[in-house]
Amino acid sequence: MAKFKMDVAKEVSTPMHASNTLPQATSSYTVDASSFRCLIALLQYLGITGPDVSFAVNRLSQFMHAPTASHWSAAKRILRYLKEMMCHGLFLKSGSSLDLIAFSDSDWGGSSTSGRFTTAYILYLGSNIISWKSTRQKSVSRSSTEAEYRALANAAAKILWIQNLLRELRNPLCRPTVLFC
Structure with a gap:
C-alpha cells in the first residue's frame, strides 16, 4: 500500500x-x-x-x-x-423541534460521458441532520425535469421510512413534512 x-x-x-x-x-x-x-x-x-x-x-x-x-x-x-476537520462534527441539539424537513436535488448534466445523473437528498429533524445520500443513478434521464422528479421520489421514499420509524418509536410527527426541491 x-x-x-x-x-x-x-x-x-x-x-x-x-x-x-x-x-x-x-x-x-x-x-x-x-x-x-x-x-x-x-x-x-x-x-x-x-x-x-x-x-x-x-x-x-x-x-x-x-x-x-x-x-x-x-x-x-x-x-x-x-x-x-478532525475536531469538527455533527452535534445533535436536544432542544430541537421534531419537524421533519427535507431537501433534494439532481445534477442532470454533471456527467458528459455516461449521461447518467446524480441525485441527492438531506433530511433534518428539527435542526439536526439525520439522513443524507448522494448517488449516481443507474438509468439515463431524458430531461432535467425527469431527473428532479426522480430525486424527489428518492427523498419522499426516505421521508416515509423516517416517518414510519418515528411512529414505531411512538414519536409521530405533529406537522406534515416539507420537501424542498
Whole structure:
C-alpha cells in the first residue's frame, strides 16, 4: 500500500477542488488499484457519518477499476481535509423541534460521458441532520425535469421510512413534512 504521512500533510478546507472534475481513466500512468480501493473503502465508511466527504468519496469510487495519479491525489486531498476537520462534527441539539424537513436535488448534466445523473437528498429533524445520500443513478434521464422528479421520489421514499420509524418509536410527527426541491 502506498504510504501517506498525515503528520506532514498540509490541511485543506474542502474535500474536493471546486471544479469537481476528475479525469477518466485514460492516463497512461495508473496507480496500484488495490491500494486505491482499500483507501476508498475506508473513506466510504467515514462517509456514513460525514456528509461533507460522502460526495467526494462517491465521485472517486467511480474510478476504482483503473485509478490514475490524479485520482490518488484527489483521495489524498480528502485525507488532508479530514486532518483539518478532525475536531469538527455533527452535534445533535436536544432542544430541537421534531419537524421533519427535507431537501433534494439532481445534477442532470454533471456527467458528459455516461449521461447518467446524480441525485441527492438531506433530511433534518428539527435542526439536526439525520439522513443524507448522494448517488449516481443507474438509468439515463431524458430531461432535467425527469431527473428532479426522480430525486424527489428518492427523498419522499426516505421521508416515509423516517416517518414510519418515528411512529414505531411512538414519536409521530405533529406537522406534515416539507420537501424542498
